[in-house]
Amino acid sequence: MSANVYGIDLGTCNLKIFCKGTGKVINEKNTIAIVNKNQLYAFGDDAYAMYEKAPDSIKVSFPVVNGVIADYNNMQIMIGELLEKYAKSHIKGAEFIVAVPTDITEVEKKAFFDLFYKSRFKPRSVLLCEKPIADAVGLDLDVNSPTGFMIVNIGADTTEISVISLGGLVLSDLLHFGGKRIDESIINHLKRNFSLVIGQKTAMHLKETLGCAIAQQEETVETIKDES
Ligand SMILES: Nc1ncnc2c1ncn2[C@@H]1O[C@H](COP(=O)(O)OP(=O)(O)OP(=O)(O)O)[C@@H](O)[C@H]1O
Ligand SMILES: [Mg+2]
Incomplete structure (x- = not known):
């Protein structure tokens, strides 16, 4: 090659x-x-x-x-x-x-x-x-080894969950939702509870700046203001 x-x-x-x-x-x-x-x-x-x-x-x-x-x-x-x-x-x-x-x-x-x-x-x-x-x-990952690897790829519109072993796909499922679903939930939450209308870009920015799956120091909206 x-x-x-x-x-x-x-x-x-x-x-x-x-x-x-x-x-x-x-x-x-x-x-x-x-x-x-x-x-x-x-x-x-x-x-x-x-x-x-x-x-x-x-x-x-x-x-x-x-x-x-x-x-x-x-x-x-x-x-x-x-x-x-x-x-x-x-x-x-x-x-x-x-x-x-x-x-x-x-x-x-x-x-x-x-x-x-x-x-x-x-x-x-x-x-x-x-x-x-x-x-x-x-x-x-050593995809050719006889060990099963589970891979979860969360994209914007899709989430693909697969198990790979011996260089091939053993199992795979494509779910039709991803990060954008979280953005939509943020938009709906702010609209319903605060009568505040925001766009998809702002929702994505909030998610990426404030959200985290692992425990960390608490971030605030003020932090975003400071950075922009
Ligand atoms: N730090 C972060 N925290 C939370 N979500 C994030 C973070 N960084 C990126 N994302 C989200 O990940 C998604 C983009 O990921 P990725 O580039 O893998 O998707 P994609 O490959 O374009 O989409 P798909 O695979 O569904 O076609 C977006 O929804 C984005 O908001
Ligand atoms: Mg992708």
């Missing part, structure tokens, strides 16, 4: 690209902003900054929903622009390994494959890899 290899995870919230050659991981919001219905205005983190703040002429959207490609054209534009931005000179003839959720249809899988195979970058090869296997390799 050459160094011209890219590992891709098209998440509902974040798009991650691992470049084997440089060892770097690019992590940008999987968001696109379109102006006048068909002109690219911004993508990635720049487009996410406009989410919930853009005028009617700019449509900010997420091309991946529930872990699968919901807007193929915009996803193609996004991935093309991102690869051009970060890996322009090395991208021709590269190998792409694309992580896909386990519980999806053949048509949904083909969309992930075509996105790269039919791209202008003319890849040498495109391989689809089940997300739990990619997670295990990323965690540096």
Whole structure:
């Protein structure tokens, strides 16, 4: 395998690209902003900054929903622009390994494959890899050992629970909820109890800043104010 290899995870919230050659991981919001219905205005983190703040002429959207490609054209534009931005000179003839959720249809899988195979970058090869296997390799687990590893990947729209042993998936279940469900609960709680309306971005920020599964020093909303 050459160094011209890219590992891709098209998440509902974040798009991650691992470049084997440089060892770097690019992590940008999987968001696109379109102006006048068909002109690219911004993508990635720049487009996410406009989410919930853009005028009617700019449509900010997420091309991946529930872990699968919901807007193929915009996803193609996004991935093309991102690869051009970060890996322009090395991208021709590269190998792409694309992580896909386990519980999806053949048509949904083909969309992930075509996105790269039919791209202008003319890849040498495109391989689809089940997300739990990619997670295990990323965690540096010895996936080929006869020991069962349980992996729980909580994303924005999906939660994938899998058991891996001897290099293969023994069990896997894809649940259609993730971090966004917590954001919605925060929005509903503030609305119901405090008559306060906040957007999804604010809810996510509150969750990530104040929430923690492990006991820690108590954080307050004032802390957020100080940081911003
Ligand atoms: N420190 C944190 N505390 C709580 N939640 C967090 C934290 N950091 C990130 N998250 C949440 O994790 C989710 C994003 O995770 P991730 O990038 O793995 O999702 P994704 O791969 O885009 O989504 P999916 O796998 O469902 O397609 C968001 O809902 C985000 O708010
Ligand atoms: Mg994910």
